Amino acid sequence: MPVMLPKTVNMGLVATLVALLAQPIVPAAATEARVTISNFTFEPQALTIERGETVRFVNSDDMVHTVVAADGSFRSGPLDTGDSFVRTFPQSGTIAYFCGLHPFMKGSIVVK
């Protein structure tokens, strides 16, 4: 019956979603890289990625931090412990960034 087909498809989608949600929290796409903020330091301090790749900045420090591009092109909100900020880098080049609260904390993303 034509009516059955969408139902089956829907169930298949639900099953896929459930399977995805059941997985541990990992980058949704293989192209997501990670910068960890820990003890007032961005790790790694210089991260090299492919063009179009996404970076997740995760704050695992006990102090709030922000991620601000030195050229002003982006600025995260306050990242408290456990919060993260995601940014995709579509163009090649080196993007310097720092913490807007603790400007001595610096890092860079090198986009190949």
Add this chain to the structure above:
Amino acid sequence: MRKDGKETSTELVLTRRHALECMVWAGTGLLWSVSGGIPRSLSLLDAAQAAEAAKGAMTFLQISDSHVGFDKEAKVTAVDTLTEAIDKVKALPVKPAFMIHTGDITHLSKDGEFDDAARIIGSAGLDVFYVPGEHDLIDPGQGKAYLDRYGKGTLGAGWYSFDREGVHFIGLVNVVDLKAGGLGNLGAEQLAWLKSDLDGRSTSTPIVVFAHIPLWSIYPKWGWGTDDAAQALALLRRFGSVTVLNGHIHQIVQKVEGNMTFHTARSTAFPQPSPGTADKPGPMIVPADQLRSMLGLTSVDFTVGRERLAITDTTLA
């Protein structure tokens, strides 16, 4: 008695001028450090002088770095310790003229944090003069939340001045537009305003400057200084008495340089390590029974014309 009125008058003028121009508020005041319940005076001012200072013409209080919203110490939140600090203010035998808050009122610039801070601090029933810390400007509007509450009658990012009892108070903002690798920043517009604010003012006017990040270089490696502070201090150098009050570093550091006294206040929320004693300036986690001995308030007493300003720090212990 002098021989004639003219001579008396001249001498009186000279004496007053001398007293005011040479006024150096020692600022070393009485510094109490309470550790293990035992008060320890670290000061150059003896108890008799301190008692006399307490009878000064005006007392104002400084509180700083209340970080409302910070709750990493599960048992004691920043709201708890701010409430305790304000309870100490309410219990003072002599009501201060007003209070200044040298920034980081909140931890994350959230409306609820600003509301809690205003409710608790407001319960003291004192006028409060604020300057923002960097933690107060991280709302989506990058400072709008702060200025909506405390920006009335201020210029730029929230700087202003006012006079009380012959003393000129200047609230500066050095937490805006911080640059990668940089320190606190006043900016050209604020420095130009400061110059015009001071132009034509008598050198005998006592000046109190307050701002969040120290206006002197304490530990640049951790951002504890202000890049263009030297330009502000140059404008202030001609005055006979300048007191600079800051926060940000959550501990007392002070120095006297010529006619200028520099002093940083404790936080009401959490302590930070002494410069260089840790690899990073993060919050110090201390045993609950020691926490209150590392938090506190600053009180400033002075009597114009008596060459005296006493800065007294008390802990919450």
